Amino acid sequence: MKKSEWSDEELIQILRQMPKIEDNRHPHDVYQNIPRWKRKSVQWMFPGIAALAALLLFFILVPKFMDGNQQSVDKAAKSESAQSREMAEGNNTIKKEKSQDSTPDSPKMAAVQSNMERTAIYDDEIGNGQVLTFWIPDEQVSFLVPVSNIVAKSQGKTWMDLFTEKASELKEPEWGLTDYYPLNASMNLDQQNNRVLVDVPIGHQYGQGSANELGFMEILKKDVASNSTIKQIKLSTAGNDGIEFGNTGMTSELMVSNDKNRAFFFYYPQGSEKPFIVPFNKPFNDVQSALGAMKGDAPISGLQKSILPSFEIENVGNEGNTLQLSLKSNDQLEDNQQTLLCLEAILLTAKDFGFEKVAVSNSPITQIGPFDLTKEIQVPLAPNKRDF
Amino acid sequence: MDSVFNELYQKYHHDVFQFLFYMVRNREQAEDLVQEVYIRVFKSYDRFEGKSSEKTWLFSIARNVAIDFFRKQKGWKERILEKFDWSDNQVKDDHPIPEEITVQREEVQWVYKCLENCTVDQRAVIILRYIHDLSIAETAQALGWTESKVKTTQHRSLKVLKRQMETLFEKEGKNSEKVRVER
Secondary structure, three states, X not given: OOOOOOOHHHHHHXXXXXXXXXXXOOHHHHHHOOOOOOHHHHHHHHHHHHHHHHHHHHHHHHHHHHHHHHHHHHHHHHHHHHHHHHHHHHHHHHHHHHXXXXXOOOHHHHHHHHHOOOOOEOHHHOOOEEEEEEEEEEOOOOOEEEEEEEEEOOOOOOHHHHHHHHHOOOOHHHHOEOOOOOOOOEEEEEOOOOXXXXXXXXXXXXXXXHHHHHHXXXXXXXXXXXXXXXXXXXXXXXXXXXEEEOOOEEEOEEEOOOOOOOEEEEEOOOOOOOOEEEEEOOOOOOHHHHHHHOOOXXXXXXXXXXXXXXXXXEEEEEEOOEEEEEEOOOOOOOOOHHHHHHHHHHXXXXXXOOOOEEEEEOOOOOEEOOEEOOOOEEOOOEOOEOOO | OOHHHHHHHHHHHHHHHHHHHHHHOOHXXXXXXXXXXXXXXXXXXXXXXXXXXXXXXXXXXXXXHHHHHHHHHOOHHHHHHHHHOHHHHOOOOOOOOOHHHHOOOHHHHHHHHXXXXXXXXXXXXXXXXXXXXXXXXXXXXXXXXOHHHHHHHHHHHHHHHHHHHHHHHHHHHHHHHHHHHHO
């Protein structure tokens, strides 16, 4: 029986009938579950840790910001000090120049002289060593650059042993040349028949493309010619006679001929101020026309003129093994690195024409680098000395 | 085991538990809160002056624990959300009716349901006065009120309960009538 209205008494009766509720857990469990530690400690733990972390972050970040400001201040200070230093230096150089004007034999002049260096190898520096020359393609692979150094002779080692040894130590990319050595071939001396044996492995890359194969043969011939008196190169592939070149066909022998009567030009590899002095392959009839050609660039890109306008040759003559050059009296000729390079190109060209010495007359200066123009100058042994 | 705990447990544990159960209307919560009561009892046992009876002292602690629980439950998240979510302001009954109540007769269930809609103070008075059968004086001690405040609160809570019962009856009655019609 339901009612829609209850009196207070009835309501209280119902409330009194509310069931008794008991905790069903064992008292022991209840006791165990009472935490001995105050809850309060936990309450401050979290904000405490958060505050610590915030402080930590603060100390990490603030110095960064401070640092950033400081750096810009530092930079400003630095640039200022740099400026003042430059100014101070400017004053110094002015002073120096002044002092140099007054004393021509100042240390700076001496320093300039010692800074000028020959690029070829000469008789006076060879000692007990032996000159090795490698012919290396330039960066564009359009001509070959001879690179030489003096290596120590060692007993029982032929020039070929030294050649193959050093081939792996060449720093072609560093010099601005094409990385070509060591060759993918074994080179040996056949002393009985006075010839060089070149053996390439099967699958070698030298037969691919006409430029490739011509370059390879040219390099072999030039390497042998520069380093020995041998006239014959025997070719083989994995021990079998001959090398198959795509265009030339099967080739089993190369004849070495000494190149002669070439003119030498400058080759500046990219980013380099020191040129290689490189022969242009075409021979000239006489030394006069060769020297004349050297006043202009070679008809191949990359080879630049090696005789400066200031180095004006009026007369070319010869007396035995000495090339005689008479200069036009010219005030512009200076004793500097460029003139020295120019003289070396002339010396190398003279050598190619079979001269042993060069005499320069009527020069406004008596000295170019280490060369005394009042005396006859010995032609170099090999061009382009580089360390390897 | 602690002798103090043992004594208190023997004498009052189930009373305190029942009070908390009706206050928070959830057995698990009541179990947790009982532990909290013990913690507070141990912390302040030496300060117990004996002015009131141990029983009313325990009830007063239990009431404070319950009030703190309600406060905590209404945490900062809820407080913020409440500001934005106007639809959520309605009274809701998210606690299922405990098993102990569902086995009772219908009117008892209704009273239990309606208790939810009383304020915490009203509920505390009703539980102490009518379920625990405390006198007005004892209730005043437990709640820390004057006896007259207990009387007025008790009167007001019975009124609220009555009104709630009537609306609930109407709703339930219609439902049962409908059922009857369908038969």
